Amino acid sequence: MAQKAAKSLAVRNTSRLKQTHLITLAIHAVFLILRFTFRRSLSLKRYVFLSAPGLAIEFYLERLARPTYKPDGSLHRAGEDLDAAGLTEFMWDILYWTWINLIFVVVFGNRAWWLYLVVPGYAIYSAVTTASGLKSMLGGMAGAGAGGENDAQSKRQAKMEKRGGQRVAYR
Incomplete structure (x- = not known):
């Protein structure tokens, strides 16, 4: 039962x-x-250009996750997990969108190639929202170190002012 997890990962990746x-x-x-029989109007140039990213990603995932075996048949390397989050997940999304886009082009014609712009549009949207969230988070950290909230008084300060003692000047 040695390397049971690696063997199951290899089987999962292969399938x-x-x-x-x-x-x-x-x-x-x-x-x-x-394209070559019924619908000659489908653009072959666009097909090659817009299918290339999906095919390149599929080739990369093949190289990344294909298990390798030793000459005696034992597992040498199980390959990377295809269900990993992050960049691998994003590559699967692009591959799936390429498939969906090709189906839309077959059904609706060449105008469906414009749907491929959803991928860079989503990437730009994600980058902008991440950057603005990071900016607001860092801006909040800078303000917190300068003294916190100026409106709220501590109990000690309130007691001192009530007794007529030392008054705190706020700016």
């Missing part, structure tokens, strides 16, 4: 990569068959 390749092959085959 997910096989499924991904079959879906990609099917979607691209349908597009190309329809």
Whole structure:
């Protein structure tokens, strides 16, 4: 039972990569068959240009997650986890959007290629919201170190003012 987690990861990666390749092959085959038979108006240049990122990501995920075995058949490396959060998750989103976009192009025609702009639009939106959140967080930290809230009095200050003692001047 040595390396049980690595072996299960290798099996999971292999099956997910096989499924991904079959879906990609099917979607691209349908597009190309329809392009060369019924719908000659579908742009082949746009297809090559806008499918390239999805195909490059799929090739990268293949290289990253494909398990490797030693000559005796034992597991050498299980590969990286394809369900990892962060950049891997973003790459899956781009791959899925490429598939969806190809299906929309087959159904609705060349105007559906404009839907591919959702990916960079979402990336810009995420970057702007992250930067503005970071800016407001850092701005709040700078104000807190300068003395905190000026409106609220401590109990000690309130007692001192009530007795007529030392008064605190606020600016």
